[in-house]
Amino acid sequence: xxxxxxxxxxxxVKSLEEMEPEERHFQEKVDADIRIEPRDWMPEGYxxxxxxxxxxxxxxxxxxxxxxxxxxxxxxxxxxxxxxxxKVQDEAGHGLYLYCAAETLGIxxxxxxxxxxxxxxxxxxxxxxxxxxxxxxGAVGWLVDGAAxxxxxxxxxxxxxxxxxxxxxxxxxxxxxxxxxYDIMMKMAKGSEAQKRMAxxxxxxxxxxxxxxxxxxxxxSVHSEQSMAWKIKINTNDExxxxxxxxxxxxxxxxxxxxxxxxxxxxxxxxxxxxAEPDWDEFFDVLKGAGPVNNDRLEARRKAWDDGxxxxxxxxxHAEKKRASKVAAE
Amino acid sequence: MTQKxxxxxxxxxxxxxxALILGHxxxxxxxxxxxxxxxxxxxxxxxxxxxxTSLWLEYAGEVEGKGRSADxxxxxxxxxxxxxxxxxxxxxxxxxxxxxxxxxFDVFNRLNLEAMKTxxxxxxxxxAEKAAKEAAYxxxxxxxxxxxxxxGTEESHRRIQDALNILWPxxxxxxxxxxxxxxxxxxxxxxxxxxxxxxxxxxVRGALAEATLEVPEAHFGHRGSGKDGRxxxxxxxxxxxxxxxxxxxxxxxxx
Amino acid sequence: xxxxxxxxxxxxxGQHGLSHRHVGSLHAPDAETAIKNARDxxxxxxxGVSIWVVEAAHITxxxxxxxxxxxxxxxxxxxRHPTFYDIPDEVGHM
Numbered sequence: 001x002x003x004x005x006x007x008x009x010x011x012x013v014k015s016l017e018e019m020e021p022e023e024r025h026f027q028e029k030v031d032a033d034i035r036i037e038p039r040d041w042m043p044e045g046y047x048x049x050x051x052x053x054x055x056x057x058x059x060x061x062x063x064x065x066x067x068x069x070x071x072x073x074x075x076x077x078x079x080x081x082x083x084x085x086x087k088v089q090d091e092a093g094h095g096l097y098l099y100c101a102a103e104t105l106g107i108x109x110x111x112x113x114x115x116x117x118x119x120x121x122x123x124x125x126x127x128x129x130x131x132x133x134x135x136x137x138g139a140v141g142w143l144v145d146g147a148a149x150x151x152x153x154x155x156x157x158x159x160x161x162x163x164x165x166x167x168x169x170x171x172x173x174x175x176x177x178x179x180x181x182y183d184i185m186m187k188m189a190k191g192s193e194a195q196k197r198m199a200x201x202x203x204x205x206x207x208x209x210x211x212x213x214x215x216x217x218x219x220x221s222v223h224s225e226q227s228m229a230w231k232i233k234i235n236t237n238d239e240x241x242x243x244x245x246x247x248x249x250x251x252x253x254x255x256x257x258x259x260x261x262x263x264x265x266x267x268x269x270x271x272x273x274x275x276a277e278p279d280w281d282e283f284f285d286v287l288k289g290a291g292p293v294n295n296d297r298l299e300a301r302r303k304a305w306d307d308g309x310x311x312x313x314x315x316x317x318h319a320e321k322k323r324a325s326k327v328a329a330e
Numbered sequence: 331m332t333q334k335x336x337x338x339x340x341x342x343x344x345x346x347x348x349a350l351i352l353g354h355x356x357x358x359x360x361x362x363x364x365x366x367x368x369x370x371x372x373x374x375x376x377x378x379x380x381x382x383t384s385l386w387l388e389y390a391g392e393v394e395g396k397g398r399s400a401d402x403x404x405x406x407x408x409x410x411x412x413x414x415x416x417x418x419x420x421x422x423x424x425x426x427x428x429x430x431x432x433x434x435f436d437v438f439n440r441l442n443l444e445a446m447k448t449x450x451x452x453x454x455x456x457x458a459e460k461a462a463k464e465a466a467y468x469x470x471x472x473x474x475x476x477x478x479x480x481x482g483t484e485e486s487h488r489r490i491q492d493a494l495n496i497l498w499p500x501x502x503x504x505x506x507x508x509x510x511x512x513x514x515x516x517x518x519x520x521x522x523x524x525x526x527x528x529x530x531x532x533x534v535r536g537a538l539a540e541a542t543l544e545v546p547e548a549h550f551g552h553r554g555s556g557k558d559g560r561x562x563x564x565x566x567x568x569x570x571x572x573x574x575x576x577x578x579x580x581x582x583x584x585x
Numbered sequence: 586x587x588x589x590x591x592x593x594x595x596x597x598x599g600q601h602g603l604s605h606r607h608v609g610s611l612h613a614p615d616a617e618t619a620i621k622n623a624r625d626x627x628x629x630x631x632x633g634v635s636i637w638v639v640e641a642a643h644i645t646x647x648x649x650x651x652x653x654x655x656x657x658x659x660x661x662x663x664x665r666h667p668t669f670y671d672i673p674d675e676v677g678h679m
Contacts, residue, residue, distance in 0.1 A: 039649045065361035072357045076576040076585035077401045089373035096366045100610040110589040308364020311425045314486025318478040319615035371625040
């Protein structure tokens with residue numbers, strides 16, 4: 001997902017009986033679906049895990065601007081250009097909302113940015129794949145946003161108030177993102193031979209990276225178990241991946257495109273598709289920085305940050321001058 | 331002008347092409363701005379400009395009467411047929427250059443649109459009504475940023491002054507008046523750019539003084555103008571290479 | 586690291602809203618820019634007609650422990666709520 005492999009305390013989940021009164025009170029509120037707010041008492045591990053998870057999610061939105069932004073100047077019509085620009089702009093907005101949610105936990109946006117740029121914090125593996133053709137913009141909207149929505153919809157109910165509110169706003173705004181992607185795919189899949197080829201090629205390249213977005217199976221992960229007890233993770237990775245595949249297969253069929261998985265088969269018994277796992281070695285490589293465009297992505301973010309320093313400093317200096325002269329006048 | 335075409339069509343291309351090319355340039359910042367809030371604001375400006383582009387070019391196509399859509403006009407003309415001023419096609423440079431270019435254009439655009447609200451052409455008046463509101467906000471934003479950077483740190487002052495030195499001569503092209511402008515002004519359709527120059531000068535010089543910037547002496551020395559297509563920078567061709575790539579590589583497709 | 590722009594809390598009154606509602610936060614060097622940023626960040630979909638900005642550091646809030654003493658007394662004043670009163674259906678809408 002946008003936040004993949006977030007580590008929690010690494011210890012097992014405590015029972016209520018094992019907890020000190022404060023933590024017990026906290027856990028009971030979480031269990032009763034009462035939101036935890038910034039000034040409420042919370043376990044250190046909860047706070048740390050949330051910072052990692054929300055931070056990673058925010059970074060993903062920001063880095064996620066790049067693969068789609070890559071096509072804004074080349075979009076084929078004025079309308080497509082405006083739609084794409086509005087969508088990539090939304091992603092900046094979503095990054096902003098999420099950073100603000102993390103900031104309520106006592107970390108600053110600048111600190112998180114420095115951690116992203118130094119490689120200390122990660123972003124989703126999916127954004128280390130390039131967008132080569134216009135159909136990729138369709139595939140990203142359809143598959144990548146489709147996968148993201150799977151995770152974000154349940155997170156609206158997450159236990160941490162500011163995170164939950166950010167997710168509610170994001171889900172509302174994102175409702176058009178997946179549709180615009182599918183709309184591009186429909187045009188391409190019903191278009192010329194070249195367009196059809198482009199569409200199939202985009203699906204071929206983005207299918208497995210999209211499945212990787214949910215992260216490796218975490219059925220036996222202590223981190224996931226703790227995060228689920230804290231309600232900052234609502235479903236297991238496998239549950240969401242299955243749901244995504246079940247939803248996407250008929251959509252691909254409607255387009256007349258073939259999902260690049262020969263083993264894909266409806267399983268009547270489980271009421272879902274059987275499908276092939278992505279190559280998890282590739283996933284770990286990409287996460288570690290060995291993806292095709294990892295360097296380009298971080299370099300672009302570093303450049304934006306470094307080149308922008310004088311602007312941020314200049315505007316702040318001006319604001320301080322104004323404040324000082326106002327105080328002097330009073 | 332190589333061939334004599336309808337002055338209203340020409341005038342609409344000037345409006346549409348300025349918005350299109352500047353919108354394209356500003357959209358290049360998406361994902362690369364100095365701070366998130368600015369990234370979002372720049373995208374809004376680009377979106378407004380692209381929206382204005384559609385309205386102007388769609389009308390241009392109707393006036394021309396050859397069945398061309400706004401997309402046809404935007405994506406299937408070569409550089410010599412573009413009618414934008416050189417200012418908007420210049421590369422973004424650093425953020426200072428981008429925001430200074432924006433400011434110099436925004437004030438002109440707002441004055442122009444304000445005047446067009448009473449155009450004898452009701453369609454133009456309607457478009458101007460909507461676009462003037464957007465342009466007014468663009469001015470508010472770019473003016474505040476220019477002043478902030480001019481009166482900020484030593485470095486921000488130096489950079490925004492450099493930007494002004496580069497761009498000031500180009501901004502003068504906005505006020506060149508030719509026979510298309512004269513005809514449009516006479517018919518009460520679009521104001522003569524010269525008639526906006528005093529107001530522009532007063533406003534812009536005021537803000538630049540507040541920004542502690544010095545207005546350079548330089549003027550626009552070129553004899554041809556982007557407005558009639560006799561002059562452009564080399565940058566325009568590269569913008570079009572990108573912008574028109576798909577339409578050119580796969581002609582006549584639905585996207 | 587250079588100094589970060591301060592954080593501002595944003596309140597927006599929507600088209601049909603009667604009061605300003607907290608919608609989120611953002612960074613800006615000063616109040617004027619905070620207003621403009623709020624317009625660009627939080628009203629991209631026509632959400633608002635009026636914007637308030639307050640520097641986050643200037644907000645004083647109830648302490649979480651106050652929840653009981655501050656809010657519970659009003660819970661017992663149920664007579665402040667219209668549903669406290671049984672009005673017979675025959676009377677009509679009130």
